[in-house]
Amino acid sequence: MKSPASSIEGRPTDAPAPRPGLVDRIKDPDEKTLALILLAPAFILLALIVAYPIGRLIWNSFFDLRLSGGAARFVGLENYALALQDPDFWNATWNTVLITVVTVPGALVVGLGLAMLANLPFKRRWPVRLALLLPWALPLAFVGLIFAWFFHTEFGVVNDVLRRLGVNTPTMWLLSPRLAFAAICGAIIWKTSSFMALILLAGLQMIPKSLYEAAEVDGASKWQQFWQITIPMLMPSIIVALIFRTITALQTFDIPVTMTHGGPGNATQTLAMLIHATTIDYLDVGYGSTLAVLMFVLSLIVTGFYLQRIGRSA
Amino acid sequence: MKSIFDSRSLRLLAAAIVVLNGFFPALWILLTSLKTEGELVSRPITYWPHNPVLENYVRAFTDQPLLKYLGNSFAVALLSTVLSLVVAACAAYAIARLNLKRRQLVLTCIVASSMFPLVTLLVPIFETMRNLNLLNTYTALVLPYTVLNLPVCTLVLVSFFQSISKDLENAAMIDGCTRMGALVRVVIPLAAPGVFTAGILGFVNAWDEFLLALSLNSTPAMRTLPVGISLYQGEFTFPWPTISAALIVAIVPVAVLIALFQERVVGGLTQGGLKG
Numbered sequence: 001m002k003s004p005a006s007s008i009e010g011r012p013t014d015a016p017a018p019r020p021g022l023v024d025r026i027k028d029p030d031e032k033t034l035a036l037i038l039l040a041p042a043f044i045l046l047a048l049i050v051a052y053p054i055g056r057l058i059w060n061s062f063f064d065l066r067l068s069g070g071a072a073r074f075v076g077l078e079n080y081a082l083a084l085q086d087p088d089f090w091n092a093t094w095n096t097v098l099i100t101v102v103t104v105p106g107a108l109v110v111g112l113g114l115a116m117l118a119n120l121p122f123k124r125r126w127p128v129r130l131a132l133l134l135p136w137a138l139p140l141a142f143v144g145l146i147f148a149w150f151f152h153t154e155f156g157v158v159n160d161v162l163r164r165l166g167v168n169t170p171t172m173w174l175l176s177p178r179l180a181f182a183a184i185c186g187a188i189i190w191k192t193s194s195f196m197a198l199i200l201l202a203g204l205q206m207i208p209k210s211l212y213e214a215a216e217v218d219g220a221s222k223w224q225q226f227w228q229i230t231i232p233m234l235m236p237s238i239i240v241a242l243i244f245r246t247i248t249a250l251q252t253f254d255i256p257v258t259m260t261h262g263g264p265g266n267a268t269q270t271l272a273m274l275i276h277a278t279t280i281d282y283l284d285v286g287y288g289s290t291l292a293v294l295m296f297v298l299s300l301i302v303t304g305f306y307l308q309r310i311g312r313s314a
Numbered sequence: 315m316k317s318i319f320d321s322r323s324l325r326l327l328a329a330a331i332v333v334l335n336g337f338f339p340a341l342w343i344l345l346t347s348l349k350t351e352g353e354l355v356s357r358p359i360t361y362w363p364h365n366p367v368l369e370n371y372v373r374a375f376t377d378q379p380l381l382k383y384l385g386n387s388f389a390v391a392l393l394s395t396v397l398s399l400v401v402a403a404c405a406a407y408a409i410a411r412l413n414l415k416r417r418q419l420v421l422t423c424i425v426a427s428s429m430f431p432l433v434t435l436l437v438p439i440f441e442t443m444r445n446l447n448l449l450n451t452y453t454a455l456v457l458p459y460t461v462l463n464l465p466v467c468t469l470v471l472v473s474f475f476q477s478i479s480k481d482l483e484n485a486a487m488i489d490g491c492t493r494m495g496a497l498v499r500v501v502i503p504l505a506a507p508g509v510f511t512a513g514i515l516g517f518v519n520a521w522d523e524f525l526l527a528l529s530l531n532s533t534p535a536m537r538t539l540p541v542g543i544s545l546y547q548g549e550f551t552f553p554w555p556t557i558s559a560a561l562i563v564a565i566v567p568v569a570v571l572i573a574l575f576q577e578r579v580v581g582g583l584t585q586g587g588l589k590g
Contacts, residue, residue, distance in 0.1 A: 031413045034493065038408035041401045042424060042464060049461040050427045053438035060438065067444065114335065117328040126576060128329055131336025133572045133579060138340070139522035141540035142561055146339045149346065149554060157342060160359050194336065195583070202584035251431045254524040258544045272433040272525070279437045280529045292434040299431050 054296075061293045065286035072286070079290035089291060091266055092274040093298070099185060099270065100249040100302075106189040107245055108238065111196025118197060119204045132201070135194035144258025147187035148174065151259075177267030180260050184268055187255050192248070196241050203237030204230070243306050250299050271295045340565060347371070347558035354555055370559035377553070380560055382535060383542035387564075390452055390527075390538060391520035394459035395513050398467050401460065402512065403505075406471035407497060411480070421472065428465040432525055440529055454530040455538070459523060463516035470515065470582050474508025475501065511582035514575055521568055539564040 061079055065072040083089045118128045135143075150158050151173035159170045174180045207230065215225050231238075253272035256262060262269035275295065279288030346354065348366040374380050405424065409417050439458060440449075448454045478501055486496040502509070527538045537545070543560045546553060572579050 035408040035412040035414050038404040038412075039420065042405040042468070045401060045457075045461050045464065046424065046427050049439070049458055050430060050435065053435045053442070054430065056438040056441070057434060060441070067441065114332055117332050120325050120328050122325065122329055128332050129576050129580060130573055131333045133576055134336050134340060134569065136583070137518050137522070137568050137572050138565065139524060139540045141522075141524040141544050142565065143339070145544060145557065145561065146343055149558075150339070150342070152554075154357065155354060155359050155554075157359070163358065190335075190339070198580055198583055202580075247429060247431070251433055253433065254540075257524075257528075272431070275433050275437065276525065276529060279440060285437060285441050288437050292431075292437050295431060296434045299429075303429060 057289050057292055057296075060285055060289035063286045065284075065289075067283035067285055075286070079287050080294075082287065083290050083294060088266065088269075088274060089271075089294070092269050092271045093294075095181075095267075095269060096250060096252060096271040096295075096298075098181070099188065099252050100246060102185045103188040103192065103252075104242065104245050104249050106185065107192040107196050108242065110189055110193035111241070112200055114193060114197035115200035115204055118201050132194045132197050135191055136198065138191065140191060140254035141258045143187055143191045144255040147183065147190070147255070148259045151183045174260050175264055177264055180264065180268050184256050184259055187259060188249070188252065191255070192245060196245060199237050199241045200234060203234045207233045239306070239309075243303070246302055246306065247299060250295070250302065271298075340562075340569075343558045343561050343565075346554060347562050349555060351555055370555040371563070373553075373556045374559040374563060377556055378542065378546055378560070379534060380542070380563060383537055383539045384563070386452075386531075386536060386542075387521055387539040388567075390455045390459065391517050393452065394456045394463060394520045395516040397456065398460040398463040398516050399509060399513055402464055402467035402471055403502070403509065405464075406468050406475055407501065409468070410472045410475035411483075411501075421468070424468050425465045427461065432462070436525060436529055439526070443530055450531050450533045450536040455520075455523075455527060458526055459520040462523070463519055466515050466519070466582075467512040470512040470585055471505065471508050473585055474505045478504045507578065510575075511578045514571060514579055515582050518568055518572070 062074060062076060063072045064075045064078070114132065118132060122128060138146075150156050153159060153170050153172045153175070156173070158173065159167075162171065171179065173183045211229050211233070212225055215229060220228065251272050252270045253276065256268045256270055256273060260268045262273050271291070272295070275288055275291045278284050278291060282288075345361065345363055347370050348363040348368070349360070350365070350367055350369070353360055353364055405420075408414060409421050414420065435458070443449050443454045482504070483496045483500050486500045487493065491499060522540065523538075524540045524544075527541045528544075531537060531541070534542075543557060543564060546557050546560065
């Protein structure tokens with residue numbers, strides 16, 4: 001590793017020569033100053049796009065504020081009281097929690113299966129790797145559209161497969177509240193299990209082969225090896241994947257929007273969709289902010305729960 | 315280690331399951347895009363197009379300004395990726411290399427920003443952009459996307475900077491390079507793969523984003539691909555053949571990108587994931 005350094009040796013003598021004044025000033029900057037200068041852009045952006053909006057959000061949630069007209073009016077906790085009595089809010093919260101509870105473990109199980117299959121010793125790794133990457137790279141909105149087409153009552157491939165299996169009346173997947181919900185969960189699990197699989201696959205590849213060899217010598221069955229070696233060794237990856245997945249599941253928006261628009265009725269409306277409709281469609285920023293604060297609290301509770309768990313196991 | 319998967323055919327079966335699971339939806343849309351309207355509404359449905367046609371691709375571009383959507387997506391994704399790489403590279407260098415007392419705290423601050431639900435940021439961002447008259451501009455999306463990509467870009471770049479031997483940099487400085495000179499001449503070139511990996515992740519993230527794009531840039535001329543295509547719905551029916559063709563057009567650029575650089579993408583994803 002000596003060669004790159006020595007090849008650079010010749011250059012600095014001729015390059016910075018023309019402007020010695022400037023060079024002197026940046027030649028040996030105080031490390032602290034340099035660190036501050038380098039970190040400033042990131043933190044200015046974070047302040048503008050994350051910190052300020054969060055503050056603004058909380059502030060707005062105490063106002064009756066509609067962009068459609070009229071001045072902001074301070075209403076204290078009225079919006080919160082309204083939200084807690086709003087059946088739409090509870091419906092959307094329930095749907096969001098249900099989607100999280102179904103799709104996070106679902107994606108974990110499917111993702112673990114995919115990761116175990118992908119970890120087999122293939123000669124060519126790229127088809128399998130690309131097959132795990134493609135769902136990750138597809139926009140959620142596209143996945144929603146594609147699955148809406150899969151579950152199309154008349155021309156969808158799902159009903160065609162069912163017909164071949166002997167179900168003759170086509171199922172109206174997206175028109176029944178429960179089936180639409182199931183279809184949405186299926187689409188989310190398909191989309192997210194691949195990313196889960198990639199993370200778990202990296203974890204699987206870090207488990208030393210010698211552990212399995214030793215277990216083999218001791219006469220442990222495959223089943224025992226899976227529960228006694230694979231799962232415990234994979235735990236750190238599983239926890240990281242679960243945290244990421246849960247946080248994104250609570251924000252579910254794209255797939256229900258493109259698959260059902262929240263329908264039938266509002267059977268598949270999530271919190272993110274309710275906030276979006278309240279703010280963007282009805283321009284009710286005050287109430288929308290209140291709903292967003294409540295959603296923020298929900299995700300804080302969930303993240304806190306995970307972090308506490310990690311703290312305990314560490 | 316003996317296992318049932320020692321047999322070649324079972325290994326092939328395992329590969330087939332993974333490959334089919336990953337490719338089937340895109341493949342199905344590709345087949346749909348090649349069918350005529352007549353074939354599409356025939357029952358029972360056909361799997362393989364009887365006489366493949368490309369007319370849906372022509373219609374995808376003529377019925378809707380798909381080219382415009384493509385351009386918007388490219389512009390927004392590229393601009394935000396470059397911007398977040400520059401900002402993240404600066405921050406990552408400071409975190410990885412400089413004598414910073416609370417480096418872990420600084421990194422945690424940046425990464426924790428990705429824990430905020432985007433939809434909670436949407437309301438105030440929408441209000442602010444509306445007040446600044448920035449709705450339906452590239453700026454409205456580029457700024458938030460830059461911040462969205464900051465955590466993953468910073469994480470990937472920090473670990474790349476840390477993997478570059480400090481001796482190389484010191485040697486350059488002993489040889490008369492300034493710290494900035496050493497950064498530009500030694501560290502950045504050596505970290506190029508990391509910059510590239512972070513760039514791909516950022517590009518795909520921005521390319522895929524839907525909520526902000528739908529809310530902030532809703533006029534037809536400013537729509538990105540996910541918004542444009544999901545709003546394709548005709549007045550009376552959902553034009554599936556045209557939508558399928560548009561989806562394929564929209565999927566191909568990113569599919570090619572990840573196919574070419576799959577090892578790097580996987581490396582970057584798992585690094586970002588495992589270190590977070």
